[in-house]
Amino acid sequence: MSMTFDDELKTRVESQFPNIVEQLKTLIRIPSVSSDSFDQAPVAQSAEQVRAFFAELGGETSIRSCPGENGWEGRPAVIAKFPATSVKPEAAPTVLLxxxxxxxxxxxxxxxxxxTPFEPVEKDGRLYGRGSSDDGAGIAVHLxxxxxxxxxxxxxxVVFIEGEEEVGSPSFNNFLEENREDLKANLIVVTDSDNWKAGHPAITTTLRGVAQVTVELQVLDHALHSGMFGGPILDAVTLSSRLIATLHDEDGSVAVEGLVSRETADVDYPEADFRNDTGLLDGVQLAGRGALASRLWTQPAISIIGMDTxxxxxxxxxxxxxxxxxxSMRVAPGQDANEARQKLTEHLIKHTPFGAKIEISDGEAGPAYQAEDNQYLATLRECLAASWGREPVDIGVGGSIPFIAxxxxxxxxxxxxxxxxEDPLTNAHSEDESQDLDDLQKAILAEALLLNKVGNGVNN
Structure with missing residues (x-):
């Protein structure tokens, strides 16, 4: 029996995979932290290394940046272009990775x-190091x-490797506008999300949005001796705590009126698995109601992420x-983030305790995402199933990727x-970040199959 092209792709991926892992290790060793409080030389070094990797594959590569919001100095991004070779480029569809x-x-x-964070180490089938999965693995998939x-x-x-996603992509819209002609595509593949579990592929069909506000509560124009004046006057921390407590019901569900929420989910997330995946301490009860997966994906969530006192x-x-x-509020798919932020603000004002003075300033607002069924989504499902040998599931992600909108x-x-x-053991943004290498290899094959099938649609 003659080998099909799909079989040939699988053979190529297997033979080339050790080199891809070495390239990923090279990227891990570069501390490309894009925050303003860190040296930006490694970010430039990382961009150049990524550009070089794609240039080695024959791509037309460049490093570009543009200013962002509020005087933000855009971080270097890589664009690499690979025109079709087996058909005329003008007759072929374009995929942006x-x-x-x-x-x-x-x-x-x-x-x-x-x-240590920036020294890659393989152990038990996983590659450890900062960026091993988020999002060095995404780059590795494309390579x-x-x-x-x-x-x-x-x-x-067309490959687009951004350099400021971890700080909210402040120049993203400007970058898209300035490079519109180079980035136009029929299909955009965003490789910066999760699988259901290690060994079980998934497609992210929903993402929660994000909305933040900064609240300042004031009760006095100067500090007072707590022994002499304590009693009639409650301190600002206590009043802030009382206000924060109004954001959730007794069962831990978000109590802000007017927020979109859906309590059902397409998959079952057993509580025992969730506890194991998160490291939740024994005896700590889960908050909220409805399907556990829905509490993570299609219901709003509120956290206090910083306090000055x-x-x-x-x-x-x-x-x-x-x-x-x-x-910080995660906004359920189906609701505008600015509308949700306004509902949050109204709640805080309404529930301010004891007449304290409250000032609220708007922070980040990023949209939610709901996938629409299309031919590419169906094809991606086929490719994931072919690579993993099992059907993928549709999942949501509790985090936000505002640039998709x-x-x-x-x-x-x-x-x-x-x-x-990524998978529940990845620990993205935390210590011991890691990437399952078997899943990485399967993801590479799935994307290669997808690209080939998208191209085949031209000739059908």
Whole structure:
């Protein structure tokens, strides 16, 4: 029996995979943290290394950047173009492959148990190191799929590797506008999401949006002696705590009126698995109601992610006059993030305790995402099933990827699909970040199959 091209792709991926892993290790060693508080030389180094990897595959490569919002100096992004070779480029569809090369800070090296943040180590089938999965694995998938196709490309491929995703992509819209002609595509593949579990592929069909506000509560114009004046006057931290407590019902469900919420989910997430995946301490009860997966994907969530008040080290017998905190809300698919933020603001004002003075300033607002059925989504399902040998599931992701909506606005004629290779053990943004290498290899094959099938549609 003669070997099919799909079989040939699988053979190529297997033979080339060790080199792809070495390239991923090279990227892990570069501390490309895009935050302003870190040296930006490694981000430039990372962009150049990514560009070089795609240039080695024969791509027409460049490094570009543009200013962002509020004077933001855009981080370097890589664009690599691979025109179709087996058909005329003008007759072939175009696929845009997205990932990002910037990473989160390494954190406390003492809390990493397998390696230090920027030194890659393989252990038990996983590759450890900052960016090993988020999103070095996304870059590796694109490198591997293009390498496997070689010169048998029936599709135009454009690669866009961003350099500031981990800080909210402040120049993303400007970048899309300035590079519109180079980035136009029929299909956009975002490789920066999750699988259901290691060994079980998934397609991300929903993403929660994000909305933040900063709240300052004030009760006095200066601090007072707590012994002399405590009693009639409650301190600002206590009042802030009372206000924060109104954001949830007794069962831990979000209590802000007017928010979209759906309590059902397409998959079952057993509580025992969730506890194991998250490291939840014994005895800690889960909050909310409805399907557990829905609480993560299609219901709103509210967290206090920062608070300014007197530290324990500086504690004194003083009534604290003011307190400031940041409320971060994840917005369910189907609701505008700005509308949800307004509902949150109205709730905070309405429930301000004891007549305290409250000031609220708007923070980030990023849209949610709901995938639409299309021919590419169905084809992606086929390719994932062929590579993993099992059917993928549709999942949501509790986190937000606001730039997907930016893609949709900039290129309304393009379909967008969201996939990735993270899993519950990945620990993205945390210590011991890692990537399952078997899943990485399968993801490369799935993308190579997808690119080939998209190209085949031209000739049918």
């Amino acid at each position: 997205y990932a990002h090369h910037d990473v989160q800070p390494g954190g406390d090296p003492e809390k990493w148990t397998v390696t 591997g799929s293009i390498s496997a196709l070689g010169n048998d490309r029936n599709v135009n491929i 007197t530290s324990v080290a500086n504690a004194s017998n003083t009534i604290i006059p003011s307190c400031r905190f940041v409320v 930016d893609f949709q606005r900039a290129f309304p004629e393009a379909a967008v699909v969201v996939t990735g290779v």
